[in-house]
Amino acid sequence: MRKVMIFVALLTLFSGLVYGNEVKVVVFPDGYVKVTVEMNVTKDENVSISLPVYEFLNLSVTLNGEKIPFILGEENITVYSSNAGLLRVTYITPDLTDKHGKVWKVLLPFNYTKDVTLPEGAVIVGLSGIPLEIRGNSVVMPRGEQYIEYVVPPMFYNNQVKRGFGVQYSLFVVSFILGLVFGLYGGRIKVMLSRGVSLDDLVERYDLNKEEQDVLAYIAEHGGRVRQADIRNDLGIPRTTTWRILKRLEKMNLIKLEKVNNETYAILKVKIKSR
Missing domain, CATH: 1.10.10.10 (Winged helix-like DNA-binding domain superfamily/Winged helix DNA-binding domain)
Incomplete structure (x- = not known):
């Protein structure tokens, strides 16, 4: 009986870690990212939320839909929850995306489950881990620091993908072409930059x-x-x-x-x- 109780307690704790806190990430075509961190808090709790970016806009902190005061530190946000409920932190930042040639990379330095919405028509060409779910242009990534690499093809190519061209096949084609290009010309690019x-x-x-x-x-x-x-x-x-x-x-x-x-x-x- 004791073992069963311990197992249930551990399962409850694990479920809270995975599903109790979540980060929603919306990636815009220009590289800006909207981040929404949601977590359930108890009354009279001091909560620290990681802020892994330097440049950000439209920072908002709400508890049960109402704005509350907060303390902004160098790497985190600290709030005091006067009531129990849903704490939501949102901001927009350009610091989470990187672009090399045609390939975009969105960094996900959050220790929570991450629900990522990519730009419309984006084709995934690289993942740091196994996604928990993929639906349309949204990807759910597991806990821990992760990243997603993607390209946004020309409009005519997007239409082909939407008509059922095949996500797996298009991903393979794009990955193959990119690998071939960088393999053939990567060294030449380095020489050109040095000279x-x-x-x-x-x-x-x-x-x-x-x-x-x-x-x-x-x-x-x-x-x-x-x-x-x-x-x-x-x-x-x-x-x-x-x-x-x-x-x-x-x-x-x-x-x-x-x-x-x-x-x-x-x-x-x-x-x-x-x-």
């Missing part, structure tokens, strides 16, 4: 958008090291957008960000040939 490369080549290799091109060109034209504030002011780009672009370029290993006193500097890591 100097044109901005047009970088655009082709990394699928850079117009704003990313402008920022790289600006840094190159100003000696390879500039302040974030100068980029923002001279190019007329909003503060949040500038930070998102710089973080994306940093993840591509094209620049590095350096904090000096209260200023952030963007420093080129590749030699860009003048046009």
